[in-house]
Amino acid sequence: MSAAAPLLEVDGLSTVLGSTGARILDRISFSLRRGEVLGVVGESGSGKSMLGLTIMGLLPPVIRRCEGRIVLDGEDLAGLSPKAWRAKRGRDLAMIFQEPMTALNPVMKVGAQVEEVLVRRRSMSRAAAREEVVRLFRRVEIPSPERRVAAYPHEMSGGMRQRVVIAMALAAQPKLLVADEPTTALDVTIQAQILDLLRDLQRDQGLSMLLITHDLGVIAETADRVIVLYAGRVAEIAPVRTLFDAPAHPYTRALLSSIPKTTGPRHRLVSIEGAVPGVGALPKGCRFAPRCPFHQPACDAAAPPLRVVGEGHVVSCILPCSTDRPVGALA
Ligand SMILES: Nc1ncnc2c1ncn2[C@@H]1O[C@H](COP(=O)(O)OP(=O)(O)OP(=O)(O)O)[C@@H](O)[C@H]1O
Ligand code: SF4
Ligand SMILES: [Mg+2]
Numbered sequence: 001m002s003a004a005a006p007l008l009e010v011d012g013l014s015t016v017l018g019s020t021g022a023r024i025l026d027r028i029s030f031s032l033r034r035g036e037v038l039g040v041v042g043e044s045g046s047g048k049s050m051l052g053l054t055i056m057g058l059l060p061p062v063i064r065r066c067e068g069r070i071v072l073d074g075e076d077l078a079g080l081s082p083k084a085w086r087a088k089r090g091r092d093l094a095m096i097f098q099e100p101m102t103a104l105n106p107v108m109k110v111g112a113q114v115e116e117v118l119v120r121r122r123s124m125s126r127a128a129a130r131e132e133v134v135r136l137f138r139r140v141e142i143p144s145p146e147r148r149v150a151a152y153p154h155e156m157s158g159g160m161r162q163r164v165v166i167a168m169a170l171a172a173q174p175k176l177l178v179a180d181e182p183t184t185a186l187d188v189t190i191q192a193q194i195l196d197l198l199r200d201l202q203r204d205q206g207l208s209m210l211l212i213t214h215d216l217g218v219i220a221e222t223a224d225r226v227i228v229l230y231a232g233r234v235a236e237i238a239p240v241r242t243l244f245d246a247p248a249h250p251y252t253r254a255l256l257s258s259i260p261k262t263t264g265p266r267h268r269l270v271s272i273e274g275a276v277p278g279v280g281a282l283p284k285g286c287r288f289a290p291r292c293p294f295h296q297p298a299c300d301a302a303a304p305p306l307r308v309v310g311e312g313h314v315v316s317c318i319l320p321c322s323t324d325r326p327v328g329a330l331a
Contacts, residue, residue, distance in 0.1 A: 111149025
């Protein structure tokens, strides 16, 4: 596999809810480069978690993947058996969630939990694993790591617990880390520290990360490129600066409209009139149409295809854009 090839390529990925046939994710395509932080942003219900869970092979039973490829380092995960996908999760794929306790065993010391990963996934001896846990705790900036390995999760703060979960994710040396709202449950100061840590890990260790968040401040500080999801479809993909300086999709513009610049205090998504349509009420054409101030009859005919409108910049909207080019490779 060439080093220049993307680490992850998602191509035409769709998921459906039970027998309804409603597409929760609809023909999602993007790529993630090695060592890149690719942000995924959108309002609640836009399909961010669904995307992360689909890549991890962790869909709830009522939802199934119906088409598309998920190619990680040259291998199509969508073709794997559940057992082989599980093995990938232990080794090549790791996920961290908003609430660290979902990943931690409350009655087991935190050091022992990370040690288990090292012994099982990297075949380390107990003695080597114990040393490695301390090194990992130091790497994720847990103070007094030699002492903290013996703590139980309830003896730690939320921020420290999330550091343990990040250490546990790193222990397996995954190719891809999927982080779903990793700082949302933490207070603002701790959020900033965890984001700094993730950014450092990305820089120092070339960690590749799909960073899911509803927080544009997190995106501005952490992501290299961004996917904007709306109601299960890609609205726009752009390098982070382009997204903030020249958003092309009316939905992205609405999201950004209350944010004057990319630096400064963190902002929550502005509220846009209306809500993301539920899976039972998805419009046939552009899914943003019921809320879009630029809506016109042509928007209702079919899903607008993704168009290239700039360097690494694609948008799904029929409105013309001054930098339009013919459709080419996706970002
Ligand atoms: N288990 C489920 N059964 C049925 N529908 C579901 C299920 N999980 C998610 N959905 C639907 O899938 C869509 C996408 O949900 P998802 O959880 O991915 O959104 P999200 O962008 O992660 O939102 P949030 O910011 O609130 O976490 C929503 O319409 C949601 O109602
Ligand atoms: S396709 Fe039409 S409704 Fe959809 S975002 Fe563009 S202008 Fe608005
Ligand atoms: Mg979610």
